[in-house]
Amino acid sequence: MIRYFLRMGIEQFAKRYNYDADYMSHVVETSTMAGVRLSLLPLYSQFRGPKEAQDVWAGAMLGSTQEGDCGPCVQLIVDMALEAGVPAEQLALCLQGDASAAGDVGLGFRFSQAAIANTPALEEFRAEIDKRFGSAAVTAASFAASSGRIYPVLKRGLGFGQTCSNVQVKQKTIQVPQHR
Template sequence: MIRTLLKMGFQRFGSRYNYDTGYMRHIADTSASAGLRLSMLPFYSQFRGPNDAQNVWAGAMLGSTLDGDCGPCVQLIVDMALEAGVPRDKLTLCLQGEAMAAGDVGLGFRFAQAAIANDPELDGLRKEIESRFGTAAVMAVSFAASSGRIYPVLKRGLGFGQTCSRVNVEGEVITVSHLS
């Protein structure tokens, strides 16, 4: 029964975002316990912090996810960000390696990439986010920076990884750059 409910939830999610949830269904089929744990990950990854920091959070999710994937997971994050009202041009700039020009979205993107790389720039980015948006925003972008790679790495580990692809941003096909 649990497996059926999990798979139905995964399928609804996949239909909503045109996202292949085959790996999620595989997990639920293999272990209800693992499926339940997977279903709890959004409670962690989707902590977005204050409303005025949503673009920073979305940039951090994109930066982290792009570090782990350049295909379906990045497309999912872009679609979710657009649904949340994140400006398409700012997302596009980040995807094209122009995060410095992407405002708050770029700030979050750069934060995630600096956190992942343990870059010395991280401290200054953290201080900027905290001074502009507060401590809860720093927590949200830290959650995003650490969680965006979970799904792509999990998919690859299970044999469901896909090759890199172009990302569609509201009808415009973007070739992803891994340079920020």
């Protein structure tokens, strides 16, 4: 019965975002308990903090995901961000390598990249997010920075890794550079 509900949830998710969720189905078929645990991961990764800091969260999730993937997972994050009302032009600027010009989305993007690389700039980004949006926004950006790479790494580990692909941000096609 649990497996049925997991399959239904995966099917709805895949349809909603036009996303290839075969790796999720594989996990459920391999182990129901693994499927349950995978289904709980959004409780962590989707903590977005305060509404006014949503763009920072989206940028952090995009930066982390792009570090782990150059296509389908990045497209999913872009689609989810657009659905939430995140500015398309700021998402596009980050994907084109100009995060410093991308407003709050760029702030989150640079935060996640600094957290992943453990650079000295991390403290500056953390302080700015905290000053402007509060500690819950820093927590949300940190969750995003640490969780965006989970799905691409999981997919590759399971043998479902995909080749790089272009990302659509509204009507704009962007070739996402591979960070590996």
